[in-house]
Amino acid sequence: MPFKSTHRVRNISIAIAVIAVIAVASGLIAYFVTRENKSAPSPSPSPHPTPQNPNLHKSFWGINYTPLNSQYPACGSKQQDITEDIKVLAQLTPRLRLYGMDCQQAEFTLQAIKDLKVDIKVILTIWVDNNSTTYQRQSADLFSTIQKFGPDQIYAVSVGNEAFFRKEITHEDLYARIADVRQKLKGMGYEIPVTTSDLGSIYNPELISHLDLSMANIHPYFAGTLVSDAANWTFSYFQQNIVQPSQGKQSVISEVGWPTKGDPDRGAVASVPNLQYFVDSFLCEANRRKVPYFWFEAIDGPWKTQQFTVLEGNWGLLTTDRQPKVKIPNCPVA
Numbered sequence: 614m615p616f617k618s619t620h621r622v623r624n625i626s627i628a629i630a631v632i633a634v635i636a637v638a639s640g641l642i643a644y645f646v647t648r649e650n651k652s653a654p655s656p657s658p659s660p661h662p663t664p665q666n667p668n669l670h671k672s673f674w675g676i677n678y679t680p681l682n683s684q685y686p687a688c689g690s691k692q693q694d695i696t697e698d699i700k701v702l703a704q705l706t707p708r709l710r711l712y713g714m715d716c717q718q719a720e721f722t723l724q725a726i727k728d729l730k731v732d733i734k735v736i737l738t739i740w741v742d743n744n745s746t747t748y749q750r751q752s753a754d755l756f757s758t759i760q761k762f763g764p765d766q767i768y769a770v771s772v773g774n775e776a777f778f779r780k781e782i783t784h785e786d787l788y789a790r791i792a793d794v795r796q797k798l799k800g801m802g803y804e805i806p807v808t809t810s811d812l813g814s815i816y817n818p819e820l821i822s823h824l825d826l827s828m829a830n831i832h833p834y835f836a837g838t839l840v841s842d843a844a845n846w847t848f849s850y851f852q853q854n855i856v857q858p859s860q861g862k863q864s865v866i867s868e869v870g871w872p873t874k875g876d877p878d879r880g881a882v883a884s885v886p887n888l889q890y891f892v893d894s895f896l897c898e899a900n901r902r903k904v905p906y907f908w909f910e911a912i913d914g915p916w917k918t919q920q921f922t923v924l925e926g927n928w929g930l931l932t933t934d935r936q937p938k939v940k941i942p943n944c945p946v947a
């Protein structure tokens with residue numbers, strides 16, 4: 614029914630409307646001012662933007678990263694060291710993959726990403742070995758870290774790396790852990806993909822059926838290929854052994870790289886020129902083909918030379934003082 618208004622009624626209505634508009638506007642201003650104050654960034658450890666090295670390019674789809682001194686129980690890694698690493702790695706890649714939770718490595722990495730305001734997605738790993746206390750300690754760390762930082766920078770969670778290859782867990786036990794982690798993340802309200810990574814040769818449809826994405830370590834070096842064949846060998850191995858059996862499930866090369874020092878493996882020879890050759894022949898071609906991969910690895914690991922072999926310790930793209938060993942091609946990835 615039409616409202617029959619008088620001038621007086623209309624004037625009162627206008628006055629009320631004006632007051633309401635002013636009230637809402639000041640409310641909004643107050644809200645935004647307090648919100649601004651509340652979300653004001655805490656004093657940043659580096660108020661100046663990170664100087665960009667013109668020789669670095671964001672041409673790696675992903676990079677594997679083990680911070681120095683993150684081996685339990687010795688643990689000597691510090692926030693500051695990891696932040697310095699991330700300043701360099703953020704100029705090379707939008708994705709990192711960690712190997713474990715110990716020594717606060719995941720927390721320090723996510724904190725560095727936050728402080729530096731760089732958009733890096735991370736695969737977190739619960740390291741799996743033959744000691745169940747390792748799993749308990751690291752899975753507790755995983756959930757508290759995700760609780761603290763939220764899911765936005767987490768690309769996936771990996772339960773173990775090469776644990777089947779080392780024969781440190783049965784298939785049934787690893788599948789149970791993967792299901793348990795997936796369940797708990799869902800319980801927290803997060804749809805984060807859960808997976809494991811292992812050698813390409815260990816992949817089969819049964820393993821793949823337990824994973825949200827297929828992640829295999831594919832090393833032309835350990836296949837003994839000549840460096841001149843390494844890129845082609847990697848692409849065809851990945852296609853045949855991981856992509857095809859995954860039947861549309863996302864497939865990722867969780868490790869691919871080339872060492873610069875150590876014993877040769879048949880035709881494969883470790884050297885800086887060969888790393889350069891492999892970077893040049895693999896990187897931009899993989900990006901062009903949209904093959905997702907994590908380069909192995911960010912930084913040399915002197916602790917691996919001590920604990921294992923010279924070869925194991927010398928896969929870094931960067932030296933321990935964060936200098937690139939080779940020229941980085943410029944073929945940016947998103």
Ligand SMILES: *[C@@H]1O[C@H](CO)[C@@H](O)[C@H](O)[C@H]1NC(C)=O
Nearest residue numbers: 741742743744779780781782
């Ligand atoms: C656990 O694994 C380590 C390293 O692979 C090995 O040295 C050790 O003998 C294993 N222990 C058991 C109980 O299987």
Ligand SMILES: *[C@@H]1O[C@H](CO)[C@@H](O)[C@H](O)[C@H]1NC(C)=O
Nearest residue numbers: 685686743744745746747750
């Ligand atoms: C398992 O790891 C814990 C913590 O590092 C250690 O105390 C314990 O001795 C280990 N157990 C075995 C059987 O190696």
Ligand SMILES: *[C@@H]1O[C@H](CO)[C@@H](O)[C@H](O)[C@H]1NC(C)=O
Nearest residue numbers: 841842843844845846894895
């Ligand atoms: C890979 O193989 C193709 C054809 O088989 C060849 O044209 C190309 O040069 C090879 N690439 C490398 C890096 O060997």
